[in-house]
Amino acid sequence: MPYVAVVGGSSCSERQAALAREVGRLLAERAALILCGGLEGVMEHVSRGASDAGGTVIGLLPGADRRSGNPYLTWAVATGMGEMRNALLARAADSLIAIGGGYGTLSEVALALRLGRTVAALDTWRFAPPGETAGRAGSAAEGWGGRGRLVPCETALEAVEVAVRAARERWGA
Known part of the structure; x- marks a missing residue:
């Protein structure tokens, strides 16, 4: 089973909300376990999309009260770690999908x-990385302190296919 983290801001545009719901639904349809930060914004919308499709979502909450998670989580884990929980998300996931977001999302992407x-x-x-150009042509982050790849995507379907394929490849499935 692929473990895919979906990361993004606690506030988001309507477009990002719709993308997150679609990503959640598509991941659930592919039997992926979804990890997220468990709060509102992108995290709540991906949880809702997955929940509506019968998927499983684990929210790694920054605070110490698991009741603070959004209502669409299957499981809420209160880490009490604040922003340090971003490292847990990056470590626990086989791959990530980043939607919108601020500096917290940027930190999760960098850690991943x-x-x-x-x-x-x-x-x-x-x-x-320095010396390269961002955009579709500059999608590889290999050799940039890690072995990860940053793949710009245009649609929810493309992002899910990239993430699920990468998660399966990670375990040789």
């Missing part, structure tokens, strides 16, 4: 790349 994970980037940060 450092850990050798593939990150499907959907309406989020676009960047590249």
Whole structure:
């Protein structure tokens, strides 16, 4: 079973909300275990999309109260670690999908790349290692302190296919 983290901001645009719901639904249809930060915004929308499709979502909450998680989580884990829980998300996942977001999302993307994970980037940060150009042509982050790949995506389906394929490849499935 692929473990895919979906990361993004606690506030998001309507477009990002719709993308997150579709990503959640598509991941659930592919029997992926979805990890997220468990709060509102992108995290709540991906949880809702997955929940509506019968999927499983684990929220790694920054605070110490598991009741603070969004209502669509299957399981809420209160880490009490604040932003340090971003490292747990990156470490626990086989791959990530980043949608929108701020500096917290950027930190999750960077940690995932450092850990050798593939990150499907959907309406989020676009960047590249020094000396390279961001965008579709600059999708590889290999050799940038890790073995990960940053793959800019245009649709929810493309992001899910990239993330699920990378997660399965990670375990030789």
